[in-house]
Amino acid sequence: MLVWEGFHGSPTDLIPATGDDRVIVMAWESSYNAPWDLLNNGYQIINASWTPTYLTGGYGGLIHPGSTVGKRFALKDIYRWNKDIFMHWEPGRPVFEDRGPMDPNLDDGEWSAEWIGKDDQIHGGQMLYWEQYECSVLHFLMPRIPILAERLWNPKSDHSFAEFQDRVAVAQQKTLPVLQPIEISPVAKDPSHPVVSLYQPYEGEQIEVTLRNRTKLDGQIRYSTGRWSGQLNSPNFHPVPNPDTMYDGPLTARGPFSVRAELVRGDPEPVDGHSWQFYNNWPNRVEVTEYNIGRRTPRKVPDLAALPDSKLLRKYEMPYLRGLMQNVAVRGQLTRTDLIAPASGKHTLELRTQSGHATLYFDQNQNGEFEGSEILIQDSPNDESGQKAEVILKQGERYRIRVDHATGMPRPVLILSIAGPDGKRTEISKYLQLPR
Template structure:
């Protein structure tokens, strides 16, 4: 630390100190000092790379400058030492340390490429645009993170993600100095890493599109990340979460039932067969070759079902040959730990380190002790307590449910405030059966990770762009007292710059019923604008997916839409090259049927009974429509546990995450006098139905079972309201009805009259 203080003192002699406003950078630098005056980047400024190996970084910085200002800066390895940007190696710095000085020149120093890449991200965040130039404050910065393991995981195996989404995620990580992108490449649903030895793993979607990445695409992503100082950690999840392997190649990864000649449903790969290990080694070697910049390979290790494997013939034979006596006695955990150890040996042979999910117990089982040089990502804290892992000598990474687990299918994305209040010694769970955990500060916790599971590609950036900066801030400046208000002010500035660099297009519509819901009931006019110069092109579609923009049309005037549609817009420069990433909006036409009020927020572990709605905060108000086939398909397209189709009622609202309560109200038309049987069904919540302010149906169980209630009504129109909340993970409400004359239940919405509502602000 002493030598960097000397650096700062020397620079202060060159640039006179100033009492300038605080720095607007995320994460906030460790040491910085503002100096008098400003530095202007103009058309004469050059970027000087002191080494040929730094030219790619210099060109990257030049492209970002050109995107937001139009300036085209020359990149060179030598130049005049005035009004230029200098990128230089300095061996006196440690890993991830960098030094930045904005004075007569902009000078960034670090010992390696990634340190200089972080320095360029800091430079970008200091930019202020002023006509035909960029202005920066004169400032001296010495910086380094408190924690090395700063990571974000994307689940690429549950839902397909276009390469563009992964690249934008990489840019987001670079912009906020996150070191690793962890790619979950395989699960029961898909195996997205191509293996020529196992071609049947290369699956296609129903429309014929690929559900795997090519080697060329993955290598391109690795280089794209390397250029930005980000390393991609690959994960193939084993031995569990591996249906694609043991079901398609049972002779290699599974076991074949001799009676039926069909694959045995093992739910894990066959850890009791040598052929399995030989195939796994091919996978590990391929991962190491493609993801050569990563110091780690992740091979899963979580949620392993061990019952079925004990009943196949290979189990006894293999366990005897390998002296797995505890496994022979019936505890297959010894075989599981044996598998971890063999996989770890394979990873080490490639020169890399092993990472696994928390999944084994204690330090192993039987004679199989898990090596201490395996890093464990602790997420659930139930398979292996973080205190025990630390005490037993393991390095760990904190990826606690709250605030760092994001689960798209659960609509689960803990609030930014929770992330900022979080401490790296803490684990919080969404499930009330698990207690919160706090351990003592230690040297074995390497850092933290956002783990984003079961998400559709179009939710990745909207969720991460608010949460990645928080993770970065807490991992970079752990010893600094957190100041949420200060962070939010800095985020407002960096987020605006992020838009200019990576999301320059804005899509807005007139005559919406609600801007946040993006719903309409007649015709809307859609306006496309850009924060930087260029040509906007767009396409419309009815299904999600990033289309081939070669077929896009030029945007010249507002777009009229009279049916539900997804608009994809892309900015292009004069040479036809893309500027930033595509922007997409889904505008949904509805038949208004309900006035709705969303209330909350819910406690972290959910309400255990129907809350008092009068004591909750209003999160949003608007108009909800009747359920349609298209809407139901899109809802179920985001879920694994599909919602009940008959009687399903709209209780999802774009951009609102985590548990909440909803009140829906409208007008009901009873067609004839008689007795009506109502059935309410929720998956993980409770609902109440009121007709003319009288409670006629009140759910009282969380079992995903219909609950029936009978009431008598005269023909006519009635006001109604529905109170509903979901407790933890599954948002589903369905209401159906039946009279004595009806043979089957019909959707409640068949009785609901349309509303003629006014747009909500």
């Protein structure tokens, strides 16, 4: 019998650890029983470490404006894991707090069964994939399953991650025709960009999409197009209907849309394996810079602009102002943007955060600098209670905004809304443009 670790303590009599009727434990949350307690009490384990083997939340929409799209840990995190290593993302959990015996590093949120000589009790590991939609299965699993296999079957490999990725690229030339017979292009030049986990961005009013048969089978391509809500901050994705149109050349589409395609043989049975792709042409409105601010969310938001370059992780542009797209690590998120005033008169800005804190700067005098007196909201609470500040705007004028966001777990929500003289409140992104 296999059981999740959903029992407290170590009831070796009620849930036997040894003998013919022994129970094997899938250790994942590491809260009811830390892995070292299970091992020291004789249990055999399947390592389902929450970090980095969980994939939850998919294409169903962002649900909560300013929230995240699920837990999907970076490919590099999977590559440095193996069946003996337990990790965790959430403060308070025994593994995150480095409470395990013989741990040589008490500030990394990791523990290995090798340190107590119990690694022979761990049979292997697994990837946990749920709360998903059909269209996200291959999208998220295909780059991760080869890494999982490598780390479980060849844990002593000394290949670098870059070398491994080169090998995977060669292997995918063989597997893609089986898993996704139809290639849909174009695709984003930067696959690491946050929005690519949701859709392929493009510029201009329309885009030309090409479908190609990846296989050596004779057949026709059949496709359908679909849409989603088109809401800027909560783009709920609707499933594309079953393919019903025969492809006879590139198709042109506008705005947000999605494509579903399949290969049909002459009999006319479809070849298993649909291909999906989502597209959107929202313009970028904000500049985002991410920083390493440690594993724990600070109570006070640091001045992110003053951090040294050694703390810088990456820079990118986004079509909306929001929290981190993936809730898998604490980050400092510095957002810069320009507000184009929608009306003249008194406006109220409201900042909301959860699992983190933020500080809002507003360049009221329009001199392009953020001075101490232009901090409107500082260290917002992590309970999503709205923190408000009033500003006087002139319609059509450009005002620079900066948000320093110390993100947290499990929901790094960041929402900035605006209410004009008429009192109507709306999320602010549609009034934003990239800073000059």
